[in-house]
Amino acid sequence: xxxxxxxxxxxxxxxxxxxxxxxxxxxxxxxxxxxxxxxxxxxxxxxxxxxxxxxxxxxxxxxxxxxxxxxxxxxxxxxxxxxxxxxxxxxxxxxxxxxxxxxxxxxxxxxxxxxxxxxxxxxxxxxxxxxxxxxxxxxxxxxxxxxxxxxxxxxxxxxxxxxxxxxxxxxxxxxxxxxx
Numbered sequence: 001x002x003x004x005x006x007x008x009x010x011x012x013x014x015x016x017x018x019x020x021x022x023x024x025x026x027x028x029x030x031x032x033x034x035x036x037x038x039x040x041x042x043x044x045x046x047x048x049x050x051x052x053x054x055x056x057x058x059x060x061x062x063x064x065x066x067x068x069x070x071x072x073x074x075x076x077x078x079x080x081x082x083x084x085x086x087x088x089x090x091x092x093x094x095x096x097x098x099x100x101x102x103x104x105x106x107x108x109x110x111x112x113x114x115x116x117x118x119x120x121x122x123x124x125x126x127x128x129x130x131x132x133x134x135x136x137x138x139x140x141x142x143x144x145x146x147x148x149x150x151x152x153x154x155x156x157x158x159x160x161x162x163x164x165x166x167x168x169x170x171x172x173x174x175x176x177x178x179x180x
Contacts (some may be wrong), residue, residue, distance in 0.1 A: 001051045010042060013056050016029050020060055024067045034070070038063040101165035113162045117155055 001009075017038060021031035041062050042049075114122060127137045134152075138145045140157055 001046075001049070003046075004041075006046050008048070009055050010039070010059070013059055016056065017059055017063060018025075019043045020063060021067075024064070029043065034063060034067055037066050041066060109166060110163070113159050116157075117158060121151050121155040121158065129154050 007070075018035055021034040021038070022028060025031045025034055038059065042059055045062075049055065083102045098174065114125065117125065124137050124141065127140065128134070132140070134145055134148050139149070
């Protein structure tokens with residue numbers, strides 16, 4: 001199929017594609033963008049189109065896949081839309097100050113609990129905490145892989161029990177009720 005024939009065929013399906021784009025996006029501006037992306041990809045990859053096959057289906061597949069990819073990309077980005085004057089929230093910067101007091105106290109208490117663990121639990125747990133993989137810990141300590149995993153599990157369980165004794169509150173509602 002020549003470039004001219006491909007272009008003529010593409011413009012023949014343009015109203016159908018535009019209708020499909022509006023159906024997918026539910027917004028005319030986004031539909032125009034999707035139509036433009038589809039046209040770009042169709043002409044860029046026109047050599048992949050097999051002549052005498054359904055061009056309309058091929059174009060709609062390109063459009064659908066482009067829409068899905070764009071949707072996934074937007075979802076990952078979680079773009080903030082700021083409709084305030086001069087985009088106040090976006091331009092405000094990150095002027096927040098975080099109070100790390102509670103987390104520092106908790107980490108100190110937690111590290112104290114780790115230090116009180118028996119060596120057979122503490123050593124594999126600390127190695128794992130420092131980023132060693134289970135296999136590396138097993139090789140270093142010359143113990144079976146399953147033993148490493150169970151020791152780390154038991155260390156976590158002991159630490160969790162210790163934290164529950166220090167902080168017996170089960171959920172945020174109980175904590176708020178206890179403060180009042």
